[in-house]
Amino acid sequence: MKRSALSFLAFLVALLTAAQTLVVSDETRRIREDFQDRKFGIFLHWGIYSMLADGEWVMHNRRIDRDEYAKLAGGFCPSWFSAREWVQLFKEAGAQYVTFTSRHHDGFSMWDTKASPYNIVEATPYGRDVLKSLSEACHEQGIKLHLYYSHMDWQRLDYPTGSCRNCPHDPATTNWDSYYAFMNMQLTELLTNYGPIGAIWFDGMWDHKEKEFDWRLDEQYALIKRLQPKCLIGNNHHGAPIGQEDFQLFEQDLPGQNTAGFNAEEEISQLPLETCMTMNNTWGYSITDKAYKSGDELIRRLVTAAGMNANFLLNIGPRPDGQLPDEAVERLRHIGAFMDKNSSTICGTRGGCVPPQEWGVTTQKGKTLFIHILNKEKDGKVVNEGLKRINGGPLSFFLPLRRHSLSKVTLRGDGSPLPFQREGDGYRIFLPKRPDTVDCILTATIGTP
Numbered sequence: 479m480k481r482s483a484l485s486f487l488a489f490l491v492a493l494l495t496a497a498q499t500l501v502v503s504d505e506t507r508r509i510r511e512d513f514q515d516r517k518f519g520i521f522l523h524w525g526i527y528s529m530l531a532d533g534e535w536v537m538h539n540r541r542i543d544r545d546e547y548a549k550l551a552g553g554f555c556p557s558w559f560s561a562r563e564w565v566q567l568f569k570e571a572g573a574q575y576v577t578f579t580s581r582h583h584d585g586f587s588m589w590d591t592k593a594s595p596y597n598i599v600e601a602t603p604y605g606r607d608v609l610k611s612l613s614e615a616c617h618e619q620g621i622k623l624h625l626y627y628s629h630m631d632w633q634r635l636d637y638p639t640g641s642c643r644n645c646p647h648d649p650a651t652t653n654w655d656s657y658y659a660f661m662n663m664q665l666t667e668l669l670t671n672y673g674p675i676g677a678i679w680f681d682g683m684w685d686h687k688e689k690e691f692d693w694r695l696d697e698q699y700a701l702i703k704r705l706q707p708k709c710l711i712g713n714n715h716h717g718a719p720i721g722q723e724d725f726q727l728f729e730q731d732l733p734g735q736n737t738a739g740f741n742a743e744e745e746i747s748q749l750p751l752e753t754c755m756t757m758n759n760t761w762g763y764s765i766t767d768k769a770y771k772s773g774d775e776l777i778r779r780l781v782t783a784a785g786m787n788a789n790f791l792l793n794i795g796p797r798p799d800g801q802l803p804d805e806a807v808e809r810l811r812h813i814g815a816f817m818d819k820n821s822s823t824i825c826g827t828r829g830g831c832v833p834p835q836e837w838g839v840t841t842q843k844g845k846t847l848f849i850h851i852l853n854k855e856k857d858g859k860v861v862n863e864g865l866k867r868i869n870g871g872p873l874s875f876f877l878p879l880r881r882h883s884l885s886k887v888t889l890r891g892d893g894s895p896l897p898f899q900r901e902g903d904g905y906r907i908f909l910p911k912r913p914d915t916v917d918c919i920l921t922a923t924i925g926t927p
Contacts, residue, residue, distance in 0.1 A: 614673075848921060873909045873912055896909065
């Protein structure tokens, strides 16, 4: 009897603790919804690693001595860098936020930090704070600024080396308390000196297995929320959000997918979602990686992410001179031409009540359903999978709408009405001709049956 009572008491305590954890303020909910509304962001992987033009992991991959690697800073002088030009281009592409790598795994800080002289102001001939310029340009042009920050460090001797052992640290110099204080000092600077920050985007926690290492995240997350209560927290630990994290990240894959092998956690949370992808195959600048996805393919991925209720964070690796690669600029302009006409069907929407189909995806605002019929490239040809003709009739597709009625469907652009008819658990919609754009968008009005 006593054991049962104690078990019941433990159950009640656990239940109350879980209930307290799930409480979310109206303000937090509003900030998360604003993040979801923005839908399209630009990721920037930029640091002294760009000088070697072989990606952001070059120090690790080439087993470069940390002292020799640090000397790269002495030649880093991005004389062509213009934050205003960058942000203007991002804005014209339809992006609504920027995530900038303030400090990557190589430990080099891209702002005027007082926590270490290993930074762009003190260690380079450039001697200017690029983050300050970027934050001012973002705030002037109405673009949210998010900051990537690495939890791991290949340069500092007090960081306890984890699974990335190509840059081993001497156990005698390892001091987690010292390193933790260093990180929190830097986070305090980032959240104090650069205006409103939309989110802190952590990475590198996977260097230590979660059960074997205490990152003291609760304390660190509390610091962030204390300094900027409106700042969201995301962590690329390849699993479901934990603690005070505000959104779930997916690297190189859409939610629920794991083609890249990073997203081992299959659970998709109810928090906002964000998928980050490269334009080519590399996060940082690579002089040899020319495997850029086409502009149309990037549009498809952006639209598909929105249809899966996720934001799309598209990466660019700037050159060491401060300019963006020509291929990246070309693709941003291609996306911008599409977003200029169609951003209202993506930004401010949620994943539609119709899940992804063979022919494409849906996004939704209230009772307005945007149907995105995506042209795909297959074997060098453009195809529309899921479209068919019945008994030689017009081209059509099936829209599953078991719990909703359909009262009107129009073709976005000219607004011409499209015929449709009830069929099983949905509707068959007829098209006047085969779509000839990357994304043929229909606007439908739905209701309850």
